[in-house]
Amino acid sequence: MAKRVEATGVTAYYGSFKAIDNINLHVDPKTVTALIGPSGCGKSTFLRSINRMHEVLPGARVEGKLT
Ligand SMILES: Nc1ncnc2c1ncn2[C@@H]1O[C@H](COP(=O)(O)OP(=O)(O)OP(=O)(O)O)[C@@H](O)[C@H]1O
Ligand SMILES: [Mg+2]
Structure with a gap:
């Protein structure tokens, strides 16, 4: 199946x-x-969450489901 994004309750x-x-x-x-x-509404933060790059920042974390 082709790749797609499913974000559920991502915080x-x-x-x-x-x-x-x-x-x-x-x-x-x-x-x-x-x-x-x-500016500042969270676009880059959301993209970084999808790419699993947010969780590597010290002190940062993501909740919810991303597939
Ligand atoms: N490394 C960080 N540490 C702490 N707060 C951050 C960090 N990066 C972003 N923020 C804060 O998180 C919020 C969302 O920022 P983000 O960069 O995701 O917004 P954006 O929609 O991509 O903005 P822009 O259009 O300016 O690129 C903002 O309040 C910002 O100040
Ligand atoms: Mg940005």
Whole structure:
């Protein structure tokens, strides 16, 4: 089966600071999805969570399910 993204209840913290809260996103195979929003709303944090790069930051953690 083709790859796609399924984010369920994704919440990410920098220390005690909650940067994104309960994000749900489904991306179908062979589709394009854009993340838009004002500076600081958490776009990069969410992308880093999908890529498993957020959890390698000291003090940072991710809750929820990402497949
Ligand atoms: N390394 C970090 N340590 C602590 N807080 C951070 C860190 N990186 C981002 N933040 C905070 O997390 C929140 C989300 O930031 P993020 O960089 O994900 O936003 P963004 O939507 O990508 O913004 P931009 O459009 O400016 O790229 C902001 O409040 C930001 O200050
Ligand atoms: Mg960014």
